Amino acid sequence: MTSSTFKRISNSGFTKLALFLLFALVPFFFAVNDVQLFIFWGINILLAQSINLLSGFAGQISLGHAAFYAIGAYTSAIFMTKFGLSLVVTILLAALLNGLVGYLLSFPAGRVKEFYLAMMTLGFGFIVQEVAKEWSSVTGGVMGLSGIPSPQLGTFTLLGIPMGLAYYYWVVLVIVVFFLWMFKNFVQSYIGRSFLAVHRSELSAASIGISPQFVKQLAYTVSALMAGVAGALYAHLMGYIGTNSFGMMQSIEILVMGILGGFGTIIGPILGAGFLTFIPNKLQFIQEYQLMIYSLLLVVSFLIIPQGFAGVLKLRTSLYKNLKSKEKSPSPATTVVAKREINDLDANRSHQPILTTTNVIKDFSGLRALNGISFNLYRGEILGLIGPNGSGKSTLVNLISGIYPITSGAISFEDDDITNKQSHLIATKGIIRTFQDPHNVANMTVRENLLLGNHRLYQSGILSCTLNLKRSIAEEQEMLAKVDQIMVLSELAQYADDQVGNLPYGIQRIVEVARAILAEPKILLLDEPAAGLSETELKLLIQLIRYVKSKGIPVVLIDHHMDFVSSLVDRVVVLDSGEEIYTGDMKGMKQNKQVIEAYLGVAKHA
């Protein structure tokens, strides 16, 4: 069975219903112990997806995930035993409190990356465990909390009805299925895609208007919330909780479920959770060496199966919602229109500057990279920015796009001062850039990458996306149509469902430029877009840039490939050692003594 037919079958509503019913039948066919295992699987699925969202999607490593699990368990247990609240309420409380803790943690955690973050989360895990140990009046300390109503002990009631294990299983099943449904909707929305963009590169995400800070806050909040629900379900299953259940080993186990199953997919962590639930229980010798095996899995998994089970089984989760699955391809008419527009190039030029830099100076630890650059970018023009190595071209683009703070001077855009604004805010205003090496998300398809370009145009709320409300679906379809149109124009349609990382370099560059175009920029900054392109790809790129110009969008173009530059630009600004040495047309530049000196050393005939 090919993976596509498998996908079609597993995606059909009928299969899903059948699977759900099959799982619902579990208590009738399995012994009590096994039903308990199934419940554990469900709890572990929530935990695995929780860390999947945070680490797999948003790229924020967590070595202290058991802390959220613990907070959920204790919250629910304490509210039920001390205040006699019902499970419905205590689960909600556990989720909310955890979400709050996650939200608060995102502030310190959002400021650090990589191994600093690993250390911090490790510390967070230890703190929560310490608090649980020492705050014995509430948590029972090292003795733990017992007497929690539990279906296993027959002490559990829901809405006044006594519940056995089978009922509890059904409750867990419904909750897990509901969460998986929401999870799927979430990651297949523009918000889910923005998580992966931040994972790939915060700089690049910000360059298309995604706020890395917001993504992290949301990731921590939602991830904590899910782990909280898992914790609550665990507490009531066991009837007893102690600090030992939430130590570092538990954090590691959660991490292993995610990594082994496959981060960044939906099916992966479900498999990973299943593996770690059933295998140790069913194979006695594994139980004995459980810790050693987990730890060895950690050592080797990245080397052997970096994408986990999901990678091995080639089960990729698509990251957009296409409800009308066999979408009509964009009508040829629109493409023709798009292509015809390209001929009408200079219609939109005007003499009103859209972007102005005034005496911009940039110092890097004592070295002056830019020394008082002032230039205007006019509506509808293509401006070439050229100069020898180290002349400051890229630095200037990095200042305009807000990646570096400027030392002095000002940058204004459409009468707004954008000097030293955060780069995602600058992008949101419509100043969109590309990078010297393509910053696409390698494990997303071309179509998904292009949808990222649309990010700043989306209006649906988080809840609307998570609950698949009609409006959000309609919006997604609208964006998909736009993507289709640009894909035709940029000749990417044949690659639409290929992962960008597997495509030739030139195509990746085209994808990045197309992505920038989809952001419907007001200014487009292209940093060496032609580097490494073949002749045919170069022609395509030229066509795309002309298309942008035909829309009246001004372009700033950095490139060393002079034939390419002169075929496009209206004017050039030449930089040398951080100074502007020439502004004008290409022809004049080639005659300009200073420019020739900057490149060749001395002017000819000198």
Place this chain on the structure above:
Amino acid sequence: MSSLQFALELIFTGLCVGAVYSLIAHGFNITFWTTKVVNFGHGPFIMFCSMLVLSFLMKGLPWIVSIPLGFSIIILLGYILERFSIRPLLKYPTSMGWIVSTLGLGLFLQALASKIWGAQALAFPPFIFQATDYVSIFGIQLSAQYLLVLVMALVIMLLMEVIINKTIWGKAMKAVAFDPNFARVMGIKSKMVMTLSFMISALLAGVAGILIAPIYGTITPEFGMNIMVLGFVAAVLGGIGSSKGALFGGLMLGVIEKLVGGYISTSAEHGVAFLILIIILALKPDGFFGVKVVQKV
């Protein structure tokens, strides 16, 4: 006991424990210099070495044999760590790979230790001095064992500083840290220096284990992980990559911990340390002596 004496004793104890934290932080620094990698399995290395030495002692071997034997094994583990758990993963752009794999190897050692020596606490014999030996300085009773630990930790750190700053191999290590490709062009075998740094780091973990074990009195397979996180706190306080920072951060953390333990509650000691970790990382991730790294586009 006067309140001043009480305070001084807390500070002294804090300095002794803190000196060991400094050694641990130093162990992180050395690999950080050469590869920008921090060994998340450093803690179990600490534990494993002290467990090894203890088991050799229990077999009847003298200190003089047990310690070098333990050190040799831990150095070998450092080599294995670099070759199998780090080098293959450095090619990935994110650190998640090596964080997870070094942590994995550490946890494996921890699990292995529980398998071999059991999960319960084992008594670690005092080294050279008896637990009851005291030295009196300015009327304060100082444990001879603690004093020994303090002096040895400081001497080892001094030695490390001398090796790194005064010998050609130390300079080569700094060179590789600064620019591995340029170092290769200068004929320095960069890969070898990287491996070497992990072996030295492992040795420092072993030394820290031997020094801290007599202070704790008992050791368990888990104690390494806990003390490693305290080493993180020390390293981060001072600024990762800074020798001065490691020393300062370790001593400061030790003193803070003991003061909190003495005046507030001993059970809050570690909790406070973890809190410091989070706060410092959030407010000043380069620590007090660290160098700010310029973000590259």
Place this chain on the structure above:
Amino acid sequence: MLKLTDLHVNYGPIKALQGVSIDIEPNNITAIIGANGSGKSTMLSVISGLIIPDQGEIYYKDIAIHTKPVEERVKQGIAHVMEGRRLFKDQSVHDNLLLGFYFRNSKENKKNMLKQINEVYDRFPILGEKKSQLAGTLSGGQQQLLIISMAILSKPQLLLLDEPSLGLAPIVVDQVYQYLEELKAQGVTIIVSEQMAALAIRIADYGYVLERGKVVGKGDIHYLKSMMESDEMSSVYFG
């Protein structure tokens, strides 16, 4: 002395060198001229071994070296001055020279280490004056002299310099170039890459012009000069 045949280097999908063949005569200064991204640095790195070519061969004194690691080529007398003034900036001038010397010389040679380092101080007194300062605190020109001195300490027979004039004041460039001629007189073979064609032809005996990974021109000093006179050279840069 050195022969490159049909070298191809790809950085992933980018073709940095596409079939470059060159021949270097001993005791010559050869200039590699070209704009940004023409493949100059890549070519020098391939010779020194920092980059292993995807295709093609390198013969150094008639021995194939293209599979040998950097460290071995260093021992055979190839020294590489990388672009961008690479130095151990966090160590002193003296320590930089020590590092430049120690790992590339035989045991025999190391006995005279300090004497040879002192010779550097004699040649460039400013380095002697600042020998205990951190290398990063030197001016750009002083750094360049230090780097070349470090390279020279291995007694190379083949010296590769990647844009040694980049970012230096003209007077300092003169000083550097003067030193290169001195080295040539001592029998060192030199390959120097330059973006500034006019500078390179001041000292070169022979030159190659690279454009996007391919040799588009080669010849002796007269040929290079005539290229400069005509529009040919600027068309390499400006299309």
